[in-house]
Amino acid sequence: MIQWLWEGNHIKDEEVPENAVGFIYMIEHIPTGKYYIGKKNLWAKRTLPPLKGMKRKRKIIKESDWKSYMSSNQWIKEEASADVTAFKKKILQFCYSAKSLTYYELYWQMKYNVLADENSLNDNLLGKFFRKDLV
Numbered sequence: 001m002i003q004w005l006w007e008g009n010h011i012k013d014e015e016v017p018e019n020a021v022g023f024i025y026m027i028e029h030i031p032t033g034k035y036y037i038g039k040k041n042l043w044a045k046r047t048l049p050p051l052k053g054m055k056r057k058r059k060i061i062k063e064s065d066w067k068s069y070m071s072s073n074q075w076i077k078e079e080a081s082a083d084v085t086a087f088k089k090k091i092l093q094f095c096y097s098a099k100s101l102t103y104y105e106l107y108w109q110m111k112y113n114v115l116a117d118e119n120s121l122n123d124n125l126l127g128k129f130f131r132k133d134l135v
Helices: 074-082 098-111
Strands: 004-006 022-029 034-041 043-048 058-063 087-095
Touching: 022 074, 022 098, 034 098, 074 087, 087 098
Parallel strands: 004 087
Antiparallel strands: 022 034, 022 087, 043 058
16 A cells, blocks of 8 residues: 655654645656546545434444545556556645635646646546547
8 A cells, every 4th residue: 555645755644634624636657657636535424324213314424545545537546456556646735624625626637737738647627627628
Protein backbone atom coordinates (compact mmCIF):
# COMPACT_ATOMS: atom_id res chain seq x y z
CA MET A 1 0.00 0.00 0.00
CA ILE A 2 1.33 3.41 -1.00
CA GLN A 3 0.99 6.16 1.58
CA TRP A 4 -0.34 9.64 0.84
CA LEU A 5 2.16 12.49 0.63
CA TRP A 6 1.28 15.84 2.22
CA GLU A 7 3.75 18.69 1.84
CA GLY A 8 6.40 16.19 0.73
CA ASN A 9 6.06 13.80 3.70
CA HIS A 10 4.03 10.67 4.34
CA ILE A 11 0.97 11.71 6.31
CA LYS A 12 0.08 10.09 9.61
CA ASP A 13 -3.41 9.91 11.14
CA GLU A 14 -2.59 12.53 13.75
CA GLU A 15 -1.44 14.98 11.05
CA VAL A 16 -4.82 15.08 9.32
CA PRO A 17 -6.45 18.42 10.24
CA GLU A 18 -9.07 17.89 12.91
CA ASN A 19 -12.08 19.46 11.15
CA ALA A 20 -11.25 18.30 7.62
CA VAL A 21 -14.02 16.43 5.79
CA GLY A 22 -11.87 15.40 2.83
CA PHE A 23 -9.03 16.31 0.51
CA ILE A 24 -8.13 16.99 -3.10
CA TYR A 25 -5.56 14.56 -4.45
CA MET A 26 -3.33 13.91 -7.43
CA ILE A 27 -2.31 10.38 -8.30
CA GLU A 28 0.58 10.17 -10.76
CA HIS A 29 1.73 7.14 -12.75
CA ILE A 30 5.49 7.60 -12.45
CA PRO A 31 6.62 5.73 -15.63
CA THR A 32 4.28 7.62 -17.98
CA GLY A 33 3.69 10.92 -16.15
CA LYS A 34 -0.07 10.44 -16.46
CA TYR A 35 -2.05 11.86 -13.55
CA TYR A 36 -5.55 12.14 -12.14
CA ILE A 37 -6.97 14.86 -9.89
CA GLY A 38 -9.95 14.03 -7.69
CA LYS A 39 -11.47 14.38 -4.24
CA LYS A 40 -11.85 11.94 -1.36
CA ASN A 41 -14.00 12.13 1.76
CA LEU A 42 -12.36 11.19 5.04
CA TRP A 43 -15.66 10.00 6.50
CA ALA A 44 -18.34 7.67 5.13
CA LYS A 45 -21.98 8.03 6.12
CA ARG A 46 -24.19 4.95 6.06
CA THR A 47 -27.88 4.53 6.72
CA LEU A 48 -28.83 1.26 8.37
CA PRO A 49 -32.32 -0.19 8.77
CA PRO A 50 -34.09 0.49 12.05
CA LEU A 51 -33.58 -1.83 14.98
CA LYS A 52 -36.33 -4.35 15.66
CA GLY A 53 -39.41 -2.59 16.98
CA MET A 54 -38.12 0.89 16.04
CA LYS A 55 -39.11 3.11 13.11
CA ARG A 56 -36.15 5.43 12.57
CA LYS A 57 -33.30 4.40 10.34
CA ARG A 58 -29.89 4.48 11.97
CA LYS A 59 -27.15 6.72 10.63
CA ILE A 60 -23.53 5.94 11.32
CA ILE A 61 -20.39 7.81 10.39
CA LYS A 62 -17.12 5.94 10.10
CA GLU A 63 -13.71 6.54 8.62
CA SER A 64 -13.62 6.01 4.86
CA ASP A 65 -11.09 3.89 2.97
CA TRP A 66 -8.93 6.97 2.24
CA LYS A 67 -5.67 5.35 3.38
CA SER A 68 -5.82 2.58 0.77
CA TYR A 69 -7.84 4.49 -1.85
CA MET A 70 -6.45 4.40 -5.40
CA SER A 71 -8.85 6.70 -7.29
CA SER A 72 -12.13 6.29 -9.10
CA ASN A 73 -10.35 6.25 -12.46
CA GLN A 74 -10.61 2.83 -14.13
CA TRP A 75 -7.19 3.01 -15.83
CA ILE A 76 -5.48 3.73 -12.51
CA LYS A 77 -7.34 0.86 -10.82
CA GLU A 78 -6.22 -1.59 -13.49
CA GLU A 79 -2.60 -0.42 -13.51
CA ALA A 80 -2.45 -0.35 -9.70
CA SER A 81 -3.66 -3.94 -9.50
CA ALA A 82 -0.58 -4.91 -11.57
CA ASP A 83 1.99 -2.64 -9.87
CA VAL A 84 0.90 -0.27 -7.13
CA THR A 85 4.49 0.97 -6.60
CA ALA A 86 4.37 2.71 -9.99
CA PHE A 87 2.13 5.41 -8.48
CA LYS A 88 2.67 8.47 -6.31
CA LYS A 89 -0.31 9.69 -4.25
CA LYS A 90 -0.21 13.34 -3.23
CA ILE A 91 -2.69 15.41 -1.21
CA LEU A 92 -3.02 18.87 -2.76
CA GLN A 93 -5.37 20.40 -0.20
CA PHE A 94 -7.56 19.54 2.77
CA CYS A 95 -11.15 20.84 2.74
CA TYR A 96 -13.49 21.58 5.63
CA SER A 97 -16.94 21.28 4.03
CA ALA A 98 -18.55 19.18 1.32
CA LYS A 99 -19.11 22.24 -0.88
CA SER A 100 -15.51 23.40 -0.58
CA LEU A 101 -14.42 19.85 -1.48
CA THR A 102 -16.32 20.05 -4.77
CA TYR A 103 -15.20 23.63 -5.44
CA TYR A 104 -11.51 22.95 -4.86
CA GLU A 105 -11.60 19.75 -6.90
CA LEU A 106 -12.79 21.87 -9.82
CA TYR A 107 -10.26 24.61 -8.97
CA TRP A 108 -7.29 22.20 -9.11
CA GLN A 109 -8.60 20.52 -12.26
CA MET A 110 -8.85 23.91 -13.95
CA LYS A 111 -5.44 24.99 -12.62
CA TYR A 112 -3.86 21.93 -14.27
CA ASN A 113 -6.10 22.34 -17.34
CA VAL A 114 -6.90 18.63 -17.17
CA LEU A 115 -9.18 18.45 -20.21
CA ALA A 116 -6.54 19.91 -22.53
CA ASP A 117 -3.51 18.14 -21.02
CA GLU A 118 -2.66 14.87 -22.78
CA ASN A 119 -1.11 13.46 -19.58
CA SER A 120 -4.31 13.98 -17.60
CA LEU A 121 -6.56 10.99 -17.05
CA ASN A 122 -9.52 13.23 -16.14
CA ASP A 123 -12.02 13.15 -18.99
CA ASN A 124 -14.69 15.40 -17.47
CA LEU A 125 -15.29 18.17 -14.96
CA LEU A 126 -18.25 17.80 -12.58
CA GLY A 127 -19.78 15.30 -14.99
CA LYS A 128 -20.82 18.26 -17.17
CA PHE A 129 -17.80 19.31 -19.20
CA PHE A 130 -16.19 16.53 -21.24
CA ARG A 131 -12.87 16.32 -23.05
CA LYS A 132 -14.61 14.99 -26.17
CA ASP A 133 -16.71 18.19 -26.37
CA LEU A 134 -13.68 20.49 -26.57
CA VAL A 135 -13.20 21.76 -30.08
